Amino acid sequence: MTSGPSGLIPIPPIPEIGRVHGPRSRFLLRRSLAVLALCWMAGLALSVFGSSVGVRAFGLGLMLPGGGFLYTGHPVVAVVALLAVTVSLGLWWLCGIAVLPPAVWLAAAALPAASAGNNPVVWAWALWAVPWLLVAAVAASLLYQQVRFRIQRRRGQAYNRRLAQQQPLRPVAAGTPSPREATAEDLKTLRYVLDLALQPHDSWQGFFFVRPEQFREGAVRYQLNFISYTAAMYQYSCAPAFTGYAAEAQRNVIAKMLCRPVWSYWAWENAWGNLRWNPDPIINDNVMYSGYLGLMLGLYETMTGDCRYHEPGCLRLRWNTDRAFDHDFGTITHALVDNFARARLGQYPCEPNWIYPMCNTFALNTLLVYDRLRHTNHAQPVVHAVRRGYDNGDFCEPDGRLTTARSAYLGIRHPMIGNMADAITALFLNPGLPDIGRRTWWLVNTFHLGPQGRTGDVTHHSWNRIDPGNYGINTDGFTRAALAANAREYGDEHSAQALEASLADRLVQQHGARRYQGISVWGNLWLAFTRFGGEDAFRGLVCDGIPHDWRTGPILTDAAYPDVLVARAVSDGNDLALILRSGNGHTRTTIAIERLRPHRTYHTRGAYDPAVTADPTGRALIEIDLNDRLELHLYPTT
Numbered sequence: 001m002t003s004g005p006s007g008l009i010p011i012p013p014i015p016e017i018g019r020v021h022g023p024r025s026r027f028l029l030r031r032s033l034a035v036l037a038l039c040w041m042a043g044l045a046l047s048v049f050g051s052s053v054g055v056r057a058f059g060l061g062l063m064l065p066g067g068g069f070l071y072t073g074h075p076v077v078a079v080v081a082l083l084a085v086t087v088s089l090g091l092w093w094l095c096g097i098a099v100l101p102p103a104v105w106l107a108a109a110a111l112p113a114a115s116a117g118n119n120p121v122v123w124a125w126a127l128w129a130v131p132w133l134l135v136a137a138v139a140a141s142l143l144y145q146q147v148r149f150r151i152q153r154r155r156g157q158a159y160n161r162r163l164a165q166q167q168p169l170r171p172v173a174a175g176t177p178s179p180r181e182a183t184a185e186d187l188k189t190l191r192y193v194l195d196l197a198l199q200p201h202d203s204w205q206g207f208f209f210v211r212p213e214q215f216r217e218g219a220v221r222y223q224l225n226f227i228s229y230t231a232a233m234y235q236y237s238c239a240p241a242f243t244g245y246a247a248e249a250q251r252n253v254i255a256k257m258l259c260r261p262v263w264s265y266w267a268w269e270n271a272w273g274n275l276r277w278n279p280d281p282i283i284n285d286n287v288m289y290s291g292y293l294g295l296m297l298g299l300y301e302t303m304t305g306d307c308r309y310h311e312p313g314c315l316r317l318r319w320n321t322d323r324a325f326d327h328d329f330g331t332i333t334h335a336l337v338d339n340f341a342r343a344r345l346g347q348y349p350c351e352p353n354w355i356y357p358m359c360n361t362f363a364l365n366t367l368l369v370y371d372r373l374r375h376t377n378h379a380q381p382v383v384h385a386v387r388r389g390y391d392n393g394d395f396c397e398p399d400g401r402l403t404t405a406r407s408a409y410l411g412i413r414h415p416m417i418g419n420m421a422d423a424i425t426a427l428f429l430n431p432g433l434p435d436i437g438r439r440t441w442w443l444v445n446t447f448h449l450g451p452q453g454r455t456g457d458v459t460h461h462s463w464n465r466i467d468p469g470n471y472g473i474n475t476d477g478f479t480r481a482a483l484a485a486n487a488r489e490y491g492d493e494h495s496a497q498a499l500e501a502s503l504a505d506r507l508v509q510q511h512g513a514r515r516y517q518g519i520s521v522w523g524n525l526w527l528a529f530t531r532f533g534g535e536d537a538f539r540g541l542v543c544d545g546i547p548h549d550w551r552t553g554p555i556l557t558d559a560a561y562p563d564v565l566v567a568r569a570v571s572d573g574n575d576l577a578l579i580l581r582s583g584n585g586h587t588r589t590t591i592a593i594e595r596l597r598p599h600r601t602y603h604t605r606g607a608y609d610p611a612v613t614a615d616p617t618g619r620a621l622i623e624i625d626l627n628d629r630l631e632l633h634l635y636p637t638t
Contacts, residue, residue, distance in 0.1 A: 010167050011439045013160045014400035015391045020149045021411065022394030024345050028411025040134065043067075043109075047127055054116035060130045061109025064137075067130040068112035073121035081108035093405075093414065095215045096273035096351030152398040159400055159443060177540055181568040181579050182238045182532075189531045190234055191513035191562060191583070192524065197227045197249035198561065201256060208470050208521045214265040215351070217468030217522070221262050224253040225292045225362075226525035232299035233532040236541045240550045241576055242569035243304050245561040250300045254309075257293050258317055267319075273352025280325040281317065282335050288350040290332055291363030297329045298369030302545050333370045336363045337378050345394055345408060346385035353409045357395050357402055358421060360386065361428035365542050368431050372545055383432050390436050400443045402426070419444055419464050423482035427489050431542035441490045449483070449495075469520025477503060477519035481526035491535035500530070512562060512583055549573035554602075554634060557619075558592035564626060575635040578606075582626045589626065593634060594619045606632035 021029060039062055046059025053072070061068030065085040066078035088104040091097050182190065196206050209220040231249045235242060256262065266286050267279035274285065281289045297309045308314060313326035339348040340363070347360040364386060367379035389395040395403045404421040405414035422444050429437030467478040480499050487496035506516040515524045553571025562583035569578050576593065588608070596602065596614035604612050608623040612634075624630060 011163065011442060012435050013163055014156045014398070014439070014443075015393070015396065017153070017156075017393040017396070017398045019393065020145050021413075022389065022392040024389075024392075025394050025406060025411040025413075028344070028407070028409070032410040032412070039063075044131060047130070052116070053122055054113040056127065057116050058109050058113035060126060061105075061112060064130050064134050065105055065108045067126065067133075068109055068116075070130060071123055071126040072112045072116055073123050074112070077112075081111075084108060093354060096269045096349075096353060098273045098353050098409065099275070100272070149398060152401075155399040156397075159447065162446070163439075163442070177236065177534075177537070177546075179236075179238055179240055179568060179570045182234070182565075183567075184581065185514070186238070186531055187565045187567060187581060187583075188509065188512060188514040189528045190230075190565070191511075192515045193227055193230050193234075193528050194245060194249050194561065195511075195513050196223075196521075197231065197252050198245060199252075201252065201259075206521065211261055212265070214262065215269065216471075218471055218520075219262075219265070221257060221289060221292065222469070223521050223525060224256050224262070225296060226522060226529055227253045228296040229299060230525060230529045230532065232303050233529055233537065233541065235303040236546065237532045237534060237537060239556075239566045239569035240303065240546050241553065241571040241578075242556045242559075242566045243306075244557055244559050244566070246566075247300070247304045247306070250296065250304075254293075254296055254300065254315075257296070258315060260318060263289055263317060264319075269351050279319045279323075282325065282327050282332055285339065285349045285352055287336075287339065287348055287363050288356070288359045290335055291359060291366055294329070294332045294336060294366030295362050295369065297332070298366055298373065299541065301329070301373055302369060302541065305551055329370070333366065333378065336366060337382075339363075340382045340385065343385075343408075345406065346382075346389040347395065349408050353407050354405050354414070355408050356405045357386075357389075358404075358425040358428070361425060361432070364432045365428060368542050372543065379432065387433055387436070390433070400439065402440055419449070420468075420479040420482055423479070423486045427482070427486045427538065430489055430536065430539040434536075434539060438490055441486045441492075444483070445487070445492065445495065467520045467523055469522030472518075472520065475518060477506065477516060478523035478526065481519070481523050481530060485526060485530040485533060488530055488533040489536065489538055493535075496530065500527070503527070553595065554593055555595045556591060557594045560587075560589050563587045563589055564591065564624075567629075575633065578630075578632040578634075580624070580626055580630045580632060582628055586625075586627045588623065590621050590623050592619060592621055596620055597636070601637045602634050603637060604632065604634050606630055607634075611637070 019026065043059040043062030047056045047063070050056035050059055057068035057071050060071050066081035069075070069078035069081055085101060085104050085108060088100040092101050199205055204220070207220050207223055208218060210218065214220065228250045231246050235246050239246065263281040264279065266281040266289065267277070270276050270278055270284070276284070278284070301307060301309065309329040312328055315327040316324050317327065318324040342348070345355060347355050347357060350356050350359045364379065364382055367382055371377055371379050395406065397403060402422050402425050403413050404416045406412070422440055426437045426440035426444070429440070464479045465474050465476050466472065467475050469478055480503060484496045484499035487493070487499060503516055503519070506518050507514055508517050516527060549572050550570070553573040554576035555571065556566065556569050556576070556578060559566060565581045565583045567579040567581050569576070571577070596618040598614055598616050598618050601611055601613045602620070604610060604622055608625055612620045612622055614620045624632065
């Protein structure tokens, strides 16, 4: 790709996709159609040559759900059978129950066959009507696919012409970050996050936690993930020289991720989806747990330098008194590598069968962070495989929209495509595939939001008006939050602020913490994450980490929460500059500084005492008098 002015390169065009499905998807679809064709032919043979009403009814039921009931004169039951199979497909998508659709279909075929002997009514015309209904359904499906493909391809060509005319550019690489001071409103948002995180391990106050429903987007694990990501982003953007309660918050939610109610759902999904009884949520599939958890570990180590999660067995997942699964950052990473290597489509499933590109981005980012921390090279082969899936049409539509989900068994795509799915995936693509991520944001912002997106006045439809964090209907707060996060990550600050401002009437404040009413906990955490973002900030956090001086200079390690709110903390390797705000009015308190030179004396401008001497471990306690805003500068004596 040719560089543009000032080290910028253009966003690549939407790939010219010549077939309805990508090559790997086509293989799976052909295999699926071959199995279905055998089933249909068997059903046709039984319906034509069957020696009894029951056999013919069973054959018609194999061809079309409810076909047997139609033949035996029960049209209402036939419709119920068809709806039952449709519902089973929905449950298969929702919870990965792969055995349910074939089981319901077979039951719908067997029941009229079993009861046919007691039924004096036979609708003989169903013998030819059911096969023709099947032919019509298949033809309609194929026609829909072709029409949809051609419309999307023409749309993609129009988008590419616009892209070539505008030639929007992106930076070659993110620059060295410059930590900013968190505003008073930023700190109120941070308090909402910390209040969730700093409660006891067995307390879930303020979380959306419905037991035992942990299968879909309302699961508490996603709330824990985004607490961790937000705390790390706050450190990166404002306080890289502060661990304290920001690091404690991340450790707490990592510990909560190990609680059995958070991950025990996988035992059932693995059983009814993969036909395996192994409750371990790390080893096979389940990227929606392992990939997200791995990124929590990587960002924590990036911002703290704490390598505790590399200790073998440090992450114990206890199933019962007799059985536990011991993992660590390394075993999780190698499980991700193994799953990616075995993935026919280059990405692997969340719940059994369904591959969500948005979830795979978290696993990819885990590998990128791990490679940077441990000097390995696990991510690059995965980046190539994932890119191939976007370029060849397996996970990208002809108009550039990202495929929300695809079946790893059948190859079919899920029809859910919308701004929310694009936004979540695009942001987390920025570290590994920034060109595709930025192109996706450009498409959403230019063609699906348009000028109204830059004013925050956005009208959404269908999936975009569901809050996945609590399954709220007819509310687009979550979608606006995800769009705002993308706008900020991709440098469109105007749109980010407009989208945030469009939610201002939902703001409430309690005990010094602010949140948005009518938006789920997960949606609020997205908005908090957005609050501490910036152009290429997440990409820089994942790919570049923090500069050497940030890793070696003096660091604030202890401050009372919420009495002391750290608005800024940065070191140049020798000095430490802090901006502290009071969270509970005037207070006199003590903070702890570490990574000082043992026995060295430091000036403390802004502290109660003008100088402090480090102990033999390089630690010092500093007393401060905090009223509203305090600037404190610590530097060594000459």
